């Protein structure tokens with residue numbers, strides 16, 4: 442349920458109060474219900490579990506920790522980022538790595554946008570490279586998201602573009618090549634609490650490609666962009682996600698499956 446607060450405003454010097462719905466409450470609730478549902482359905486004893494990144498995954502790890510504790514489960518967690526590793530430590534979960542666990546049973550991760558074909562934009566939090574590596578090693582990849590991520594076409598709802606992780610020395614030629622072939626605009630992602638660019642967990646830069654054509658073949662586009670020297674990975678996840686859970690503002694969860 443939404444929290445209602447009174448917003449104060451003045452009409453001809455008389456103070457009046459108007460109710461305001463805080464949509465952030467329903468957004469957090471939506472993330473939580475999606476995350477809890479996915480963990481409840483996919484975490485089993487002795488599983489190797491990929492821990493995604495972002496704010497929705499925080500709820501998934503909370504639920505995982507609860508289940509491990511109350512059901513006395515043994516779960517090995519493979520992180521997709523520095524943030525994911527910190528979450529694993531914070532909840533006293535068992536940390537694994539791909540060297541010793543190269544095949545995962547399931548990865549649960551967030552997404553910035555999911556289209557009707559279950560193609561994803563990921564990397565809003567800058568963790569796309571490790572997220573894609575871990576998802577590619579998983580038998581099943583599950584997305585957990587709030588209702589704002591559910592789209593018909595990529596770019597319909599997520600307006601920050603497709604993240605592309607690049608080797609720093611090559612960011613200008615890469616940017617020029619992508620724009621000359623596909624159009625749109627590309628921004629070097631800037632850090633918030635530091636002057637200069639975002640540097641990823643892998644020491645690279647992130648370009649955000651604000652594409653204009655929503656009808657591109659995303660598999661071909663991702664492959665072509667990856668072929669540009671200096672591109673490390675794209676935030677396009679094509680044919681990787683098996684199922685998505687979209688939490689709704691009223692607390693229900695809508696599921697969508699892909700036939701991979």
Ligand SMILES: O=C(CO)[C@H](O)[C@H](O)COP(=O)(O)O
Nearest residue numbers: 495496497551564565566568
């Ligand atoms: O891809 C990601 C980070 O690189 C995240 O999964 C994506 O940005 C969604 O995050 P949130 O759950 O905070 O909306």
